[in-house]
Amino acid sequence: MINVLIDENFEEVTPRLLKASAIEEANRCLYCFDAPCMRACPTTINVPSFIKKIASSNLKGSAKVILEANPMGASCARVCPTEELCEGACVLQKDEKPIKIGALQRYATDWLKEQNISLFKRGAANGHKIAIIGSGPAGLSAARELCRLGYEVTIFEAEKQAGGLSQHGIVSFRLPQEVVEWEVDQVRQLGATILTGKRVGIDVTCTELLERFDRIIMAIGMGEVPHLNIEGEKLEGVLDAIDFVKTTKRKPLPMNIQGKKVVVIGAGNTAIDAATCAIRLGAAHVKILYRRTANEMTAYPFEYEFAKQEGIEFQWLTMPKKIMGNMDGKVVGIECVHMNLMDRYDQQDVLIEVENSNFIVQADVVIRAIGQRRHVDFINEMNLQHLNGVPSVDPITFQTSSPQIYACGDVIYGSGYGDATVVSAVQQGKDCAYALHDALQQTSEIA
Structure with missing residues (x-):
């Protein structure tokens, strides 16, 4: 009985919109031409477009608009600080209530998940291999874009389940595991190989990765919570x-x-x-x-x-x-x-x-709960320049001090590189993938 009650307590706290409510809410949108909500979204989702498609019952089209811009759109619909971002910028904020953009985004992506539809296809193979360390939002986002560009992508994940912060660090009543698993599976269906329980530096060496892959993307997030450095921290409890x-x-x-x-x-x-x-x-x-x-x-x-x-x-x-x-x-x-x-x-x-x-x-x-440590030892093992555990990267290309290694997501948060949010990590993963692709094209490594 106790376990049943606990399971109920961890069910998603915010109910989804019903069809009638979703259409009614979508019809409140003014479909602004120069939409401030779109500008406020780190992934620049075309918010008016996806909402208008909901109003016309085109849920597949709506989901495609969302996921084209944000590979983790189902997760972000639940955990994005929408009050601070898109909904906070809504023009109806002053006189009425802002459009429930997050709830509408969830409505469309949930429909797609339940229909088990795959919207995107793997690109023609270009013969190049990319290793991604970490399968959180940044790593998965980069992997999806690279697969669409024709790269052979292998993700190395230290945990037994892929998903990174979304899977392990966000409470289930805000972000159900099944949503994260669906997003992971979408990347896997595009051809990415996801190796779980593989800790780089232990199960596979950094040298091996540098030898086996053309480029490496480091999306390792942050580590454990630091100690308080007070007496009694080793006590049980x-x-x-x-x-x-x-x-x-x-x-x-x-x-x-x-x-x-x-x-x-x-x-x-x-x-x-x-x-x-x-x-x-x-x-x-x-x-x-x-x-x-x-x-x-x-x-x-x-x-x-x-x-x-x-x-x-x-x-x-x-x-x-x-x-x-x-x-x-x-x-x-x-x-x-x-x-x-x-x-x-x-x-x-x-x-x-x-x-x-x-x-x-x-x-x-x-x-x-006083923050998280940096992976200083690992970054040193990769021979990368860093400041207090934050790798030094080019703010546009996300390239580290090593031309072969890129970094994105929470691992670079703290030195002016975005916010420590899922949506910021997703956008960095996308940007990193395209910057890597552009660099390879410029060096004529891809025909």
């Missing part, structure tokens, strides 16, 4: 937020947190995901601790509102100092201090501990 979210997709669930007090440290989107997962797994109480205020949190506003609706408590200006355990080595609480956020003349805020403000937050489980 201290978890990595990414790993925690990943465990919620396994059956049977590997851990039981029903009735427990859970504390999440951090206030980004991953922290929200971990906290809402804990609620849905039956935690008695979930609290998010953040050393700054709500104004500085990196989670999207709609994620913050969702978390509050789920009953998650936020405690601001709180810094963990020590994780406390019992004689059995299990977590029982966190010693914290209050913080002050001071304004300085140079407009940079400074955090200062409040003296003698130590207090205890009771906890059975502590989840770290």
